[in-house]
Amino acid sequence: MQRWTLLFSLTLCSAMTAPAVWAAPVWVTAWTAAPAPDRKDGAPDAPVQFAAQTVRQDIRVGSRGDALRLRISNELGTAILRVEDLRVGAKNGKVAPLPVTVDGRAVIEVPVGAALLSDPVQMPVTALQDVSVTAYFPQPTRPAVRRTEVRVVDGKQDAVADSVRLSYQQNVFSAVLVQRAERPQVIVALGDSITEGATARRGTFNQWPERLAQRLQQACPDRFVVLNQGISGNKLLDHGRSHSALSRLDRDVIAAADADQVILFEGINDIRHGGGAQPVPGRAAADMLLGYQQVATRLHAHGIRAWLGTLTPFGGSERYEPVSAATRTTINQWARSGRTGFDGLIDFDAALRDPKVPESLPADITRDHLHPNDEGYRRMADAIDLGMLGCTATR
Structure with a gap:
């Protein structure tokens, strides 16, 4: 009995004097812009690209x-990507921007x-917080990341x-x-x-x-990060101006973002007709439901919660026609089931x-009967139940 008492005492003393377990800091994705093929904007004789130009991009993290890293993507590029004089700093900050290197190299080739x-x-x-990233592109460069807001000047400049x-x-x-x-919910x-x-x-x-990120930060400070992985023209099932949502799920959601939750709002570009003199309806509802269910199943397999957004009206838009409108209605009925x-x-x-014309957006929140304006985006963000996402207000 004395031996066990002594052993217990030594174990207790050891536990009491053992150092606390130190948790290593974690790297968290705090902003994203999904890779997308070169859109070849502009005229053939004047393509939109960077060539001997300095580019500034303001990013809201x-x-x-305590520290940050940039991810430079050439995943969908067709030539080696060369970047020089890469710097990052607080937007309108009083401290000079800091140099950014890869393996200590100021000249970066991806x-x-x-x-x-x-x-x-x-x-x-x-x-x-808004940070500014500037980079000099010495050679003709065709970026392959979705559109964002940038400022471009000719030559190698210290500031833009x-x-x-x-x-x-x-x-x-x-x-x-x-x-x-510590890691927040992504x-x-x-x-x-x-x-x-x-x-x-x-x-x-x-x-x-x-705007959803702003709501979450106000209600549950520092507990959530919202990443925007939308791409103009994107589709659920088929490639268009970019790879489909199904095909980029692993890259943009599971790998790059390390997501905990996903809000899927996709499908208008699948179901609408593709233009031309004879409107041909796009994907049927049965195909779309298969695609949605595949997304949910694949996300759940990685322990990711999945939320589905109903498709918004597009009555009066340039590619509206009754069959596609009926497909939207069928999808939304299923989504609400x-x-x-x-x-x-x-x-x-x-x-x-629009309560009076449910197939359309109210005139005051859209220019083209398809895309919302700032007020429409506010309504979308406000329609999301923060409690559903796990945010119970702390103040």
Whole structure:
């Protein structure tokens, strides 16, 4: 008995004097722009690309952190990507921007089909802080990341002023990662141009995922990150201007974002006709339901919660026709049935539709009868139940 008493005493003393377990900091994806093939914007004799130009991109990071890294994407490029004089700093900050390197190299070459992570930059940031990334592209460069807001000037410049016109075009940065002590919940918004926020006022961060991030940060500070993985023209099932949602699920949601939750709002581009003199309806409802269920199943296999958004009206838009409209109605009825395989529903349709003309958006929230304006994006963000996402207000 004495031996066991002594052993217990030694064990207790050892436990009491043992050092506390130290949790290593984690890297969290705090901003994204999905890879997308070169759109070949502009005229053949004047393509939109960077050539001997300095480019500035302002990015709103979704999480606080003590350091950050940039992800430079050439995953869908067709030639080696060369970047020089890469720097990052607080937007309108008083401290000079800090140099960004890869393996200590200031001249960065990204192979075709690859992405490179930069070395860590010791730069504290707060949630929803705006940072500015500038880079010099010495050679003709065709970026292969979705469109974002950038400022472009000729030559190698130390800075790009706010007075330089904002343009909406592709760039090369697909993610910003931040280092912090603990991991937040990461929510990915997966969709097309309405999720990308192509019609939001430039420089406002009024896209619905960005507005959702603001709501979450206000209600549950530093517990959630919302990533915008929308691409203009994206489809659920088929390749178009970019790879389909099904085909980019592993890359943009599971790998790059390490998502905990996904809001899927996709399908308008699948069901509408493809243009031309004779409108031919797009994908039928049965095909779409298969695609949605595949997304939910694959996400659940990785322990990711999946939320489905109803499709918003497009009556009066240039590619509206009755068969596609009926397909939208069928999809939305199914989405509201509660038998979809998703964890829940976000009724974007109910939040946006015109009560008097349910097949259309109200005239005051759209220019083209398809894409919402800033007010429409606000309504979309406000339609999302924060409690459903796991946010119980702390203040």
